[in-house]
Amino acid sequence: MWKYFIRPLFFLFDPELVHNFLIKWTKLFGGTGLPDMRFTSPLIEKKVFGINFPNPVGLAAGFDKNAEIVTSIRRLGGFGFTEIGTVTPRPQSGNPKKRIFRLTKDDALINRLGFNNDGVDAVVNRLKNKNFKYYNTSLPIGANIGKNKSTPNSKAHEDYLECFKKLRSYVDYFAVNVSSPNTPELRNLQSTSFLKKILKTLILENNKGKKKPILVKVSPDLSNSQLSDIVSLLLQLNIDGIISSNTTIARENLKSDNLKNEIGGLSGKPLSKRSTEMVRLIKKQAGDKLPIIAVGGIMSPKDVVEKINAGASLVQIYTGWIYYGPTLVYDINRKLLKECLNN
Ligand SMILES: Cc1cc2nc3c(=O)[nH]c(=O)nc-3n(C[C@H](O)[C@H](O)[C@H](O)COP(=O)(O)O)c2cc1C
Numbered sequence: 390m391w392k393y394f395i396r397p398l399f400f401l402f403d404p405e406l407v408h409n410f411l412i413k414w415t416k417l418f419g420g421t422g423l424p425d426m427r428f429t430s431p432l433i434e435k436k437v438f439g440i441n442f443p444n445p446v447g448l449a450a451g452f453d454k455n456a457e458i459v460t461s462i463r464r465l466g467g468f469g470f471t472e473i474g475t476v477t478p479r480p481q482s483g484n485p486k487k488r489i490f491r492l493t494k495d496d497a498l499i500n501r502l503g504f505n506n507d508g509v510d511a512v513v514n515r516l517k518n519k520n521f522k523y524y525n526t527s528l529p530i531g532a533n534i535g536k537n538k539s540t541p542n543s544k545a546h547e548d549y550l551e552c553f554k555k556l557r558s559y560v561d562y563f564a565v566n567v568s569s570p571n572t573p574e575l576r577n578l579q580s581t582s583f584l585k586k587i588l589k590t591l592i593l594e595n596n597k598g599k600k601k602p603i604l605v606k607v608s609p610d611l612s613n614s615q616l617s618d619i620v621s622l623l624l625q626l627n628i629d630g631i632i633s634s635n636t637t638i639a640r641e642n643l644k645s646d647n648l649k650n651e652i653g654g655l656s657g658k659p660l661s662k663r664s665t666e667m668v669r670l671i672k673k674q675a676g677d678k679l680p681i682i683a684v685g686g687i688m689s690p691k692d693v694v695e696k697i698n699a700g701a702s703l704v705q706i707y708t709g710w711i712y713y714g715p716t717l718v719y720d721i722n723r724k725l726l727k728e729c730l731n732n
Contacts (some may be wrong), residue, residue, distance in 0.1 A: 391714030395500045402710075404489040404498070412457050419461040426467030428713060428722040435469075437680050437702045438602040438629040440561050444469035444695070444722045449684050449705035450533035450564060451475070451500075451605070455507045456515045462485075467718040472534030472705065475566050478551040480508030483536055484571065487566065488653070492645035496688055497660075498708050500636065501653030503571040504535055509555045515696040516559035519695050532560040533606065538572055545578055546590040553591050562603055565591070568608035568635035570654045575609055579615070581622055588626050602629035609663045609685065614668060620674045630680040631703070633667045636660070655711040657708035661686025663700050672700025688713060690724035695724075 399407045402443060429443040436442070447470040448462055456473040483505025490499045506512070534556070536548035541629060565587060567578035578584060584605070591603055605623060607616065623631060636654025641647040664685025671681055683701035687693055688709040696704050709717055
């Protein structure tokens with residue numbers, strides 16, 4: 390149904406237009422009338438960095454940037470958690486449109502949105518008014534936080550701190566995004582000196598009250614030695630986890646010749662190999678001390694098994710959901726359950 394009917398229809402329109410339509414529709418109807426995709430079993434529930442996840446499959450950052458559909462995403466998508474954001478202190482409109490491209494021959498997207506979001510105050514207001522016990526289940530929510538485009542890197546830690554302080558009471562974990570390719574210089578914040586400054590600032594604040602897990606989201610374009618330096622730093626600072634990975638600026642072996650040179654971050658199938666390789670490297674270096682959320686190119690249940698075997702505790706999906714539709718997460722969880730029962 391998705392592949393042969395709904396997807397071709399949606400793919401007739403601009404990707405951002407379809408996205409905005411789906412967010413509005415979900416906000417209005419909450420997925421009413423559609424099958425309930427929730428999936429859980431004690432066998433696939435997971436406790437990671439102190440949080441109970443009804444299943445290990447999350448919606449990746451960027452889909453629900455402004456926390457508009459957090460209460461319906463579990464029923465509608467079957468997800469075990471969701472990550473809102475990237476949220477910045479002040480609202481910003483992002484880069485000029487058109488800024489999302491479908492590379493259909495590659496099961497991929499390129500986006501150069503540039504942290505378009507309503508700003509942290511609007512997001513907090515929205516979260517305050519949510520009924521998290523919707524459908525009698527609670528869904529863990531992560532907040533992916535970033536800096537405004539106009540904030541220089543030397544002051545970036547202040548932006549992350551502001552988002553952290555304001556969102557703290559309303560979310561379950563934080564993802565420090567220093568890896569989006571669409572905000573100039575942002576990825577330089579992955580250098581040990583900048584990252585240390587940001588993380589120490591957040592840890593200091595975190596120690597003042599009930600602690601929230603802090604994770605760092607990294608870029609697939611890091612060299613292996615840069616990744617290793619980051620992992621060492623995260624272990625040294627006792628950071629709760631790592632999200633691997635964001636989108637890539639690499640353009641290898643793509644079939645969509647007409648679009649592959651669009652500027653922005655590439656996501657989807659072509660990202661899968663590097664993302665899994667990074668999970669393997671992180672696991673080898675950190676063992677069980679640094680839980681990993683694997684994201685990048687998950688298009689099928691088999692891809693999730695691969696990421697988990699490489700060392701991931703949880704996974705997230707964005708592009709695969711666009712290409713393979715709302716039943717993907719249900720199928721993944723069914724496969725995970727089957728694997729558990731067979732072992
Ligand atoms: C349109 C779009 C917008 C995104 N926005 C964000 C974002 O705001 N913050 C972030 O950390 N990642 C963002 N991402 C990256 C995803 O969260 C994910 O890391 C990446 O797409 C790889 O996963 P996938 O191959 O399943 O899509 C975005 C991805 C896409 C396709």
